[in-house]
Amino acid sequence: MKIPASDFPASTNQPVRYYPVALNGRTVGYLWASITDDAAYWQDRGDAGAVAKNVGVPWVLRLREAARQGLTPLEALREWRGAPEDPRAGAIPADAEEQQASSLQALKELTNPYPNTTDQPVRYYPVTLHGRTIGYLWASALDDAASFVAHADAGAATVWSRRLHEAAIKGLTPRQALCAWKGAPEDPNGGAIPDDAEEQSALSLQALTALVEQGGPVPLDRTRRGASTNARPRGNEGTVNR
Structure with missing residues (x-):
């Protein structure tokens, strides 16, 4: 699904403030606003795929409505923190902290900070x-x-x-x-x-x-410790007591 345009510009080269947006307990993207100009928009989280784009649509529509009500981008950003979770749009958690990135590009680079899957131990x-x-x-x-x-x-x-x-x-x-x-x-x-x-x-x-x-035990990684790693902590291997 294509995310629509907002009445705020969707791009900036200025620092931005942002909040995480969660759906069913999972962060799927970020709502952001420029600190010094009129830009504000939605940024997908890279590992959320099509879900992030679907969630982004109602947030951009909210930004559009906020602009028409005369809110600034930063006011719009803070408008929905702690509001009840919407089944489509998710929510900005009440305990979420407003954070800052040096630029929109920096935020984009952080939207998928660590891959969430691996075929390694x-x-x-x-x-x-x-x-x-x-x-x-x-x-x-x-x-x-x-x-x-x-x-x-x-x-x-x-x-x-x-x-x-x-x-x-x-x-x-x-x-x-x-x-x-x-x-x-x-x-x-x-x-x-x-x-x-x-x-x-x-x-x-x-x-x-x-x-x-x-439930049950996790198969242990019995490969030799230290292989292909430099300073890997030496935790005890085994199963978790549940």
Whole structure:
């Protein structure tokens, strides 16, 4: 589906402010507004595919209406933060932080900070909420992929997607991002990686996904540690106690 034009210009070479937009717990794109001129528009998240374009349509229509009401781009950007989730447009989470990119191009480069799939072995931590495992934060052992795999009834994906996005902005590698929140206070929606959690290893992302979908042990990555990696943390390998 083609995203329509807005009454605000859709491009700028100035710094932009932006919010993540989530649908069913998954960040699918970003609503942005220029800081110094009249531009504002929608930016797809690269790994959301056609879903992002479908979600972008109502947001551009909202921007169009905001412009006709006399709102500035930044006022329009902030208009819908915390509003109830729309079944088509999703929502800007109430706890989302307004962020800034040095340019629209910089934002585009950050919309898919880490690939969310890999055919390589993965390292991961369990994420818990109120003492219950709700998913796993993972990073590839050999390439630049990283993401969060959630249980179906857990709404934590938006929190971890945002955290990985922030990690990319700070220049962290996926493996550094994986370890960055261990022991941090529990988020009311996203949970936490317990301070005593051990970094685990799986043969593949598919094996880790099977743990989430079916339960049970994850096949271990028994390849020799240190192969093709320089300073890979030496976490204990095994299964997660659930």
